[in-house]
Amino acid sequence: MSHSASNMDVDVEFDVPKYLSEERQKAPSHLQQYFSTFEDLYERKLWHQLTQHILEFFKQPESGPFQVSIYQQFVAEWENKINRLSLVTIALQAASQFKDAQASVDFLQHIITKVDTPESKDVYVLAVMEAAHFQLVLGQADQVKKVIDSSEKILDGFDSVETAISASFYRVSAEYFKSQADYVQYYKNALLFLACVNLDSMPTAERMERAYDLAMAALLGDSIYNFGELLMHPVLDSLTNTEHDWLRTLLFTFNNGDIGKFEALGPHFSKQPLLQQNSAALNQKICLMSLIEAVFRRSGDNRVIPFGEIASETRLPIDEVEHLVMKALSINLLKGSIDQVDQLVVVTWVQPRVLDKTQIDGMRRKLEDWNNQVKKISTFVGQQGGEVFAQ
Template sequence: MIEKLRATRELRIEEPILYVKMQIASFNLEKGNQKECKKYLEDGRTTLDNMTDIDPSVHATFYWVVSQYHKSRQEFAEFYKNALLYLAYTSVESLSESFKLDLAFDLSLSALLGDNIYNFGELLAHPIINCLLGTKVEWLYYILQAFNTGNLALYHELCHVHSTSLNAQPALVANQMKLMEKINILCLMEIIFSRPSEDRTIPLSIIAERTRLSIEDVEYLLMKSLSVHLIEGIIDQVEGTVHVSWVQPRVLGIPQIKSLRDRLDNWLGKVHTALLSVEAETPDLVAS
């Protein structure tokens, strides 16, 4: 097929050739030949980088095969990133219900288990995630919600209620400690986000109370968050506080946006009060 396309000498044949090559890469992956699949993917990425105005179906096919390659290697973070890119070039309405459910399930697991994935807002905002609702794996949707808001109490409750379903997923069972660390970090970020910008010096005891960790473990949690650049700040062991100067931007859910709106309203009230105060003092300043 590729030889026939090249023989036509038509313009823009690189797109259909790349599409065919991705099908070949997919066949190699199905046969368990990861090395040959990787070779096609590397060549495909180089071709894509040198092309402009590409048909979305070509992009979609490339990212789908890349995602399946990483899935076969249990590289959760890479699968997650490329599967979302696949969806960016694909109409969800064109996919079958069973396909959408399988993909939503895989995306959810990879979000939970992927290294350095601490923002679930993009996934929760995507319509494909709603495919989990009303199914036997609906519990996964609510676990994602708990992680996104750093809600430890809800997470523990869901683990208790859906213990049978959770234990049926070997990857989740094998990474229980990793999941706890991740939701503790997300709980920390939620604590920081919920405080006004002028009140970002937080006692370690408050973090310990919310995360149910010891002060020593809270210090480790903060160092982990600093090391992966989720936050910037200074830990003061003498005072037992942490001053946070920056938090990694996140895709916000509706409750978080409402909280942000309330804080903006409060800020506007303070600005208006300051304005009235300055206007009241201005005559005296001019007179003096």
């Protein structure tokens, strides 16, 4: 891979300056000073500073055509002197320059071997996960799943890892689960990825795509009934005033269990075949969300609900209410019991949820009401108790 490896009697001190000089002449004028700096730092053996300048150079948009050559002809000469995370970061940037995904995988194999040591297992995860990204492009889904599973075990052994490593793991995992139409796992991993990155540095188109995919996963995931985390995430704002704005509105509609609004948004479903194909599941989901919201809005001492009220809230025939409540109990959205004789549902617990701003305001009003009740009782006791309660 490097000159020193292929021809041991080459004078490296002579060879490297010659290579850098030739590359400098090919580079755009505003990038040429980097090559002079590379040569100076290399000759002075200032490996940390040299690494930082390579990383900085690789961030320049026009450095792309030089990256593979610089890695193979120059960085490979002193790669043992480089911090392992920086080495992989440089190599990953170069790997993305290949037109062919298989060439990227082949290029990364050398790096994977370099960092497959007990001291750099976390960085090894970064390298294999990024290689898995290219394997996914090649359709090697089974191989990618093995990499995800083994990487997860390695990361579980660490108390903490660099954010870049976590971000890579969650991003590629999300890509895999998206390819498998596993909405629940995609939703989980995509949100964890977003927690690891700075949204402001993400291109607008990518932000929109992620928001769209997350919205679809939230709607179609068969065990996702709490959208709060996504609704409060700024990524969702990237759908505002776009052709997918209705999808954002639909998420809030589901979270509020608003069946009327859900039916009003129905015509938009034709824009997305997946929603049309899953209309029965979506109908059941909005009814369940409506049930949860109805319970949530009630005070803790008012959780005995007649079938008739549930039928009214969910717009279901009364003979379908019991089936809906049994479904909610079976998937742990609620805990409680059904009184079939008197047609009552006794709710003892509701699944905790992340609240949107409207729901938080509702909670505030409840607390205010409770506070007012306490004040009234306090005043009454004070009046009735006379001097016993005198302050």
